Structure formats: C-alpha cells, structure tokens
Amino acid sequence: MYDEIITATDAFCLRHLDEEYAALCAKLSAKLARKRPSPLVRGDRRIWAAGIIYAIGRVNFLADPNQEPHMRTDTMADLLGVKQTTMANKGRLIMDTLNIGLMDPEFSRREIIDNNPMTWLLEVDGLIVDARNLPEPLQVEAWRCGLIPYVPAQAATSRASTPSE
Incomplete structure (x- = not known):
C-alpha cells in the first residue's frame, strides 16, 4: 500500500x-x-x-x-x-x-520556511528572538532540540539543509 x-x-x-x-x-x-x-x-x-x-x-x-x-x-x-x-x-x-x-x-518547501518568520521565533530568557540572528552554536542547539528546521548560519554558507556534525 x-x-x-x-x-x-x-x-x-x-x-x-x-x-x-x-x-x-x-x-x-x-x-x-x-x-x-x-x-x-x-x-x-x-x-x-x-x-x-x-x-x-x-x-x-x-x-x-x-x-x-x-x-x-x-x-x-x-x-x-x-x-x-x-x-x-x-x-x-x-x-x-x-x-x-x-x-x-x-x-513546507525550503522557500516557504525561509520566508515564514514564525518558523524562526524563539523565546530566549523571556524575550522573543529570531533564531536567524542568534550565534551559530545557539542555532545548532535550537536545531538539535527540534525548534528550528535547519541551521541558518550553516545554510547561508553551504546551502546545506542540516548542520555538519
């Protein structure tokens, strides 16, 4: 089936x-x-x-x-x-x-994810932040926790959909 x-x-x-x-x-x-x-x-x-x-x-x-x-x-x-x-x-x-x-x-397709600000909003120490503006180590941790679909800092340089381990 x-x-x-x-x-x-x-x-x-x-x-x-x-x-x-x-x-x-x-x-x-x-x-x-x-x-x-x-x-x-x-x-x-x-x-x-x-x-x-x-x-x-x-x-x-x-x-x-x-x-x-x-x-x-x-x-x-x-x-x-x-x-x-x-x-x-x-x-x-x-x-x-x-x-x-x-x-x-x-x-969602990658383009939709990239253009959807709600995908990237996280609460950090009581403040709402855009994960794309966080330092790369925090982006990696957010990705590992399933909070964001990929690591933007790594995708910007390699267009990879997942961080290298």
Missing part, C-alpha cells in the same frame, strides 16, 4: 512539480503509514496519493500563481485522474488527522 502511494506521488511530482514536492509527499506518506491504525490500509491508493499531493500543495500554496512551481487544483485533479472534490476532501482529512496547517514547517 505505502509503496503504491509513494510510486504514484513520486511519478506525479517528478513529472509535474519537482523533487522537493516528491520528498515532502514521501515524508507525509510515511507519517500516515506509521499512524496506528494506519488510514492508508483502507481506500483507493490513487485517492490517497491525490490527497497527499493536495495536502502538501495546500501547505505550500501550490495553487497560487505567484509560487513556482504552481498548479491549480482542478488541473491537479485532472492529471491525477480523480475528482477535485474527492481529492480535496481526502487532503483536508489528512491535514486534520495529522493536525497540519498552512505553512507547517514540517511539510
């Missing part, structure tokens, strides 16, 4: 979107597969794949023409061979089940 869904999301994303969308869809699929009981065991695999792509697209504003890549939901449904309402309903169910919101850092 999981492999069929990943095959479908990868094929769609690599053909119509990009590798980053494919990786985020795989991450979301894995999270759904680990949930007990996994909702993926019931229902049409195509609909699950479409719902996963829809959910990741929604988190990242895929339907917004100012985004690159972008795609309207009706076009996505046509390309996936499913009804738009069915795809959207499954996507919303996925988002509700896993408590995923718009711009959720766990399922």
Whole structure:
C-alpha cells in the first residue's frame, strides 16, 4: 500500500512539480503509514496519493500563481485522474488527522520556511528572538532540540539543509 502511494506521488511530482514536492509527499506518506491504525490500509491508493499531493500543495500554496512551481487544483485533479472534490476532501482529512496547517514547517518547501518568520521565533530568557540572528552554536542547539528546521548560519554558507556534525 505505502509503496503504491509513494510510486504514484513520486511519478506525479517528478513529472509535474519537482523533487522537493516528491520528498515532502514521501515524508507525509510515511507519517500516515506509521499512524496506528494506519488510514492508508483502507481506500483507493490513487485517492490517497491525490490527497497527499493536495495536502502538501495546500501547505505550500501550490495553487497560487505567484509560487513556482504552481498548479491549480482542478488541473491537479485532472492529471491525477480523480475528482477535485474527492481529492480535496481526502487532503483536508489528512491535514486534520495529522493536525497540519498552512505553512507547517514540517511539510513546507525550503522557500516557504525561509520566508515564514514564525518558523524562526524563539523565546530566549523571556524575550522573543529570531533564531536567524542568534550565534551559530545557539542555532545548532535550537536545531538539535527540534525548534528550528535547519541551521541558518550553516545554510547561508553551504546551502546545506542540516548542520555538519
């Protein structure tokens, strides 16, 4: 079941979107597969794949023409061979089940994360600070604690998504 869904999301994303969308869809699929009981065991695999792509697209504003890549939901449904309402309903169910919101850092593209100030706000000694302005050792510690998605000081020099250890 999981492999069929990943095959479908990868094929769609690599053909119509990009590798980053494919990786985020795989991450979301894995999270759904680990949930007990996994909702993926019931229902049409195509609909699950479409719902996963829809959910990741929604988190990242895929339907917004100012985004690159972008795609309207009706076009996505046509390309996936499913009804738009069915795809959207499954996507919303996925988002509700896993408590995923718009711009959720766990399922956001790098560009969305970089431009979302809420991702970087931390409380340090009672003050709200932007983690991107902290010294690198504190950024590394915040990353290790899961408070920020990557270490900005290291990404600025290497564009790496994780700090070197």
